[in-house]
Amino acid sequence: MTTLHILNSSPANTAQLKSCLRVLSVGDGIVLTGEAVQALRAGSAAVQKLSACEHAYRLYALQEDVQARAIDTAEMPVTLLDYPAFVALCVEYARVNSWT
Amino acid sequence: MAQSVLLISRQAPWAGIAAAEALDIALAAGAFDLPLSMLFMDDGVFQLLAQQQPQILEQKDLSANLQALPMFGIEQLYVAQQCLSERGLADSSLAIEAERLDDLQIQQLIRQFDHVITL
Numbered sequence: 423m424t425t426l427h428i429l430n431s432s433p434a435n436t437a438q439l440k441s442c443l444r445v446l447s448v449g450d451g452i453v454l455t456g457e458a459v460q461a462l463r464a465g466s467a468a469v470q471k472l473s474a475c476e477h478a479y480r481l482y483a484l485q486e487d488v489q490a491r492a493i494d495t496a497e498m499p500v501t502l503l504d505y506p507a508f509v510a511l512c513v514e515y516a517r518v519n520s521w522t
Numbered sequence: 523m524a525q526s527v528l529l530i531s532r533q534a535p536w537a538g539i540a541a542a543e544a545l546d547i548a549l550a551a552g553a554f555d556l557p558l559s560m561l562f563m564d565d566g567v568f569q570l571l572a573q574q575q576p577q578i579l580e581q582k583d584l585s586a587n588l589q590a591l592p593m594f595g596i597e598q599l600y601v602a603q604q605c606l607s608e609r610g611l612a613d614s615s616l617a618i619e620a621e622r623l624d625d626l627q628i629q630q631l632i633r634q635f636d637h638v639i640t641l
Contacts, residue, residue: 423633447632457604517632519632519638
């Protein structure tokens, strides 16, 4: 009965990531899309927040949003998705929570 | 059997139309007897603040819509305790009755629903 949380805004600008991590259940998934992929940038405050509870969730990000922003995810435990994989992932979880 | 919905409202009533739209969803769901519960978190908790005067900003007063929720059968209202505390509202009386939940209770709440809508 896990939830897939889809985030779309910059962790430096909004409380989306912070609030999501707060109400996340163990086994949930997080998909970073759009500006939310900034949370993967090495050395950022957001990446520390993510790492602090990385045992609790599975982390995914849209590959094109990561590449467009020149973010190196080699050191991050993140699975990069294309759109077909994103769709497949959405149906794997019991519910989807699309944060706005 | 109708699918249950948890509506999470995260925006202040003065910050655009998201708060009003969330309430519209709740009232519409209530009118059709859909099982919907509502959770106020982040700046959404400001919607519950008593004695607001949005007409000064030429905005609609949402409190009438809020009061209508129970009449439309939307009786499960929750608010994030920590979000109230962070905003200095821990001890404030709210414009409408809502159960105060800690983070762990919110985690459990989300798992009880078929669908989640966050606005």
